[in-house]
Amino acid sequence: MPNSLPYEKMLQECLRGELRVVNAGLPRSQKQLSALLLEEYPHVICSDGSTHFFKRRELEYLASMINTDEQEALLLPMLIELGSNQAEAAIICQTDVEEKVISKTLSMPTTPKQGRITIYKPQLALLRKRLKTTTQYVFSPKILE
Amino acid sequence: MPQQLIKVRPTKIELVKLKRRLKLAQRVQKIVKDRLSILTMEFLQTARETVEAKRKLVDAFSGAYKALSMATGYHGYIALEKELIATEADPKVVAGSRNIAGVRIPSFELRGNGKQLRGYNLVDTSSWLDHAAQLAEKCLEATIEIAELQRSLELLGMEIKRTKRITNALEYMIIPGLQATIKYLNMKFEERDREEKGRLKRVKVLVARG
Numbered sequence: 308m309p310n311s312l313p314y315e316k317m318l319q320e321c322l323r324g325e326l327r328v329v330n331a332g333l334p335r336s337q338k339q340l341s342a343l344l345l346e347e348y349p350h351v352i353c354s355d356g357s358t359h360f361f362k363r364r365e366l367e368y369l370a371s372m373i374n375t376d377e378q379e380a381l382l383l384p385m386l387i388e389l390g391s392n393q394a395e396a397a398i399i400c401q402t403d404v405e406e407k408v409i410s411k412t413l414s415m416p417t418t419p420k421q422g423r424i425t426i427y428k429p430q431l432a433l434l435r436k437r438l439k440t441t442t443q444y445v446f447s448p449k450i451l452e
Numbered sequence: 453m454p455q456q457l458i459k460v461r462p463t464k465i466e467l468v469k470l471k472r473r474l475k476l477a478q479r480v481q482k483i484v485k486d487r488l489s490i491l492t493m494e495f496l497q498t499a500r501e502t503v504e505a506k507r508k509l510v511d512a513f514s515g516a517y518k519a520l521s522m523a524t525g526y527h528g529y530i531a532l533e534k535e536l537i538a539t540e541a542d543p544k545v546v547a548g549s550r551n552i553a554g555v556r557i558p559s560f561e562l563r564g565n566g567k568q569l570r571g572y573n574l575v576d577t578s579s580w581l582d583h584a585a586q587l588a589e590k591c592l593e594a595t596i597e598i599a600e601l602q603r604s605l606e607l608l609g610m611e612i613k614r615t616k617r618i619t620n621a622l623e624y625m626i627i628p629g630l631q632a633t634i635k636y637l638n639m640k641f642e643e644r645d646r647e648e649k650g651r652l653k654r655v656k657v658l659v660a661r662g
Contacts, residue, residue: 325483332551360548360559432497440550
């Protein structure tokens, strides 16, 4: 009789590996926009120990949209949560500044619900086009529900 | 295509194990599918940007060569060479990386050398040379942009290929195989129950006959 253990182990490894790989780019801690603007090489350290660089052009674009106080409140990279529904994504909002930045970038009003702004795939593509390095995907555990 | 059954002992414990395995495989499939959709979206976006960047690169180079030939015609080849030999350009390219759904993508950014002047003598040169130099800088920017985009496109493409293989294996081999085996085991247990019932009935009749 074949042993089922290696098969089970392989699937477990695959699941663990996939979750680890997809969330490897998550930052250990987010940084304020004002602090990043002062850095020579603006970056954050990711959970896998690698560095995630921000483009100065993008930081300056964000800074042009908001005032100095808001620059201190805005934490980067902004996190885009992908849940169980494949058609939409949610941007995690810790303050009102994220909402302001997103609505200005997408040129449309947005309303956060329970600390999240829900956007759809075409808007997500537009957002990622304009804010390539200042946004980051999070594969939420809700994906498995 | 008929699904290949997994060779397992027809016991209830094996059925429970198989059901657990199926649930796990479905969870993996969900993550992999989501990742694939994000990677595809990013790939298409990068492809569109690459086309745009290539067009910009061609325009920038054709404009720069035109401006350079105008400047050469105005100043003369030797005079221009003399000026340009003294020019010291020290452009800095900051190279880093970013992560898109588990794929490490290179990120390049051109930084100026902080000098206001380009290095050549402003008295002996004209605005033709300024224009040519300005367009040459644009060429450099476009080259760096295309380098980043093309490498991103390659890396995303390779990752999409790999992820698709995993998705297909799960969708067409592993999950249907597990489902078929679970179905087979269930049928086997039902059959065993029916046989057991028939046997009991027969025993009952024999006992009744005495």
